[in-house]
Amino acid sequence: MNSLIRFSTRVMRPGSILCRQRCLLDGQASAVVTRFLSETPKSSDLSELVKKDKVVVFMKGTPAQPMCGFSNAVVQILRMHGVDKYTSFNVLEDQDLRQGVKNFSNWPTIPQVYFNGEFFGGCDILLQMHQNGDLVDELKKLGIRSALLDVDNNEQKK
Amino acid sequence: MAITAEYIKDKLTKSVGAIHVEVEDTSANRCSTSFKVLVVSSQFDGKSLLQRHRMVNSCLAEELKEIHAFEQKTLTPEQWEAQKAK
Numbered sequence: 578m579n580s581l582i583r584f585s586t587r588v589m590r591p592g593s594i595l596c597r598q599r600c601l602l603d604g605q606a607s608a609v610v611t612r613f614l615s616e617t618p619k620s621s622d623l624s625e626l627v628k629k630d631k632v633v634v635f636m637k638g639t640p641a642q643p644m645c646g647f648s649n650a651v652v653q654i655l656r657m658h659g660v661d662k663y664t665s666f667n668v669l670e671d672q673d674l675r676q677g678v679k680n681f682s683n684w685p686t687i688p689q690v691y692f693n694g695e696f697f698g699g700c701d702i703l704l705q706m707h708q709n710g711d712l713v714d715e716l717k718k719l720g721i722r723s724a725l726l727d728v729d730n731n732e733q734k735k
Numbered sequence: 736m737a738i739t740a741e742y743i744k745d746k747l748t749k750s751v752g753a754i755h756v757e758v759e760d761t762s763a764n765r766c767s768t769s770f771k772v773l774v775v776s777s778q779f780d781g782k783s784l785l786q787r788h789r790m791v792n793s794c795l796a797e798e799l800k801e802i803h804a805f806e807q808k809t810l811t812p813e814q815w816e817a818q819k820a821k
Contacts, residue, residue: 685799685802686805701784705808
C-alpha cells in the first residue's frame with residue numbers, strides 16, 4: 578500500500594510523464610492516478626471542475642438517485658425549470674472532494690450549485706430564488722430558458 | 736459543548752443584530768445534529784441572499800463544523816412583516 582501511495586504521489590508532481598507510463602502497467606496504480614488520493618483537491622483543480630458546465634452541482638448521490646433531501650430538492654427545482662443536463666459530482670464517492678469543495682467555496686454544506694463557474698448557493702438559496710421568481714432570470718443570464726416560462730405562456734393562452 | 740437551539744439563537748441575535756430569531760433543532764428527523772433557522776435583521780438590507788447566508792455562516796463558523804445539516808431563511812424586518820401578513 579505504501580509503495581502505491583509513493584508511486585502515485587510521484588505521478589502527481591509536474592513533469593512526471595515517465596512515471597505515468599509505468600503506472601499504466603500496474604493495473605491498480607492506474608486507477609489511483611486519476612483520483613486525488615489522500616490530498617485535498619487543490620483549489621486550481623476545483624476551479625476547473627466548477628467551470629465544466631453552465632450548471633455544476635456538488636451533491637450527495639446523483640441526479641438520477643439523490644441520497645439526501647437537500648440534494649434532491651436541488652435536482653427537482655432544476656428539473657422544474659427544464660434543466661436536466663448538467664454536470665454533477667457525487668461527494669459521497671470522494672471524501673476529499675466533499676471537504677475540498679467546502680474549502681473552495683467557503684461554504685459549509687452540500688449541495689452546492691455553481692452557475693458559470695461562480696458559486697450560487699445551496700438548497701435554501703435555490704429554493705427561495707425559485708419561489709420569488711429570480712431563478713428564471715438567473716437561468717436566462719446563463720442562456721437557459723426556464724421551462725416555467727412556457728408553462729406560464731400556455732396558461733395565458735387558455 | 737453541545738450545540739443547542741438556545742445557544743445558536745443567542746449567538747445569531749448578538750452577531751447580526753437580529754430582531755427575531757427562530758431556531759428549530761431538526762436533529763431528530765435526520766439522525767444527526769441539524770438545525771433550521773429564521774433570522775430577521777435590518778443588517779440584511781440591500782444584501783443578496785448569498786451575502787446574507789454568508790453572514791450567518793460566519794457567525795456560526797465553529798458550530799457548523801459539528802452541524803451536519805443546516806437550513807436558513809434570512810429576512811429583513813420589512814420582509815418579515817410582509818410574510819406575517821400573509
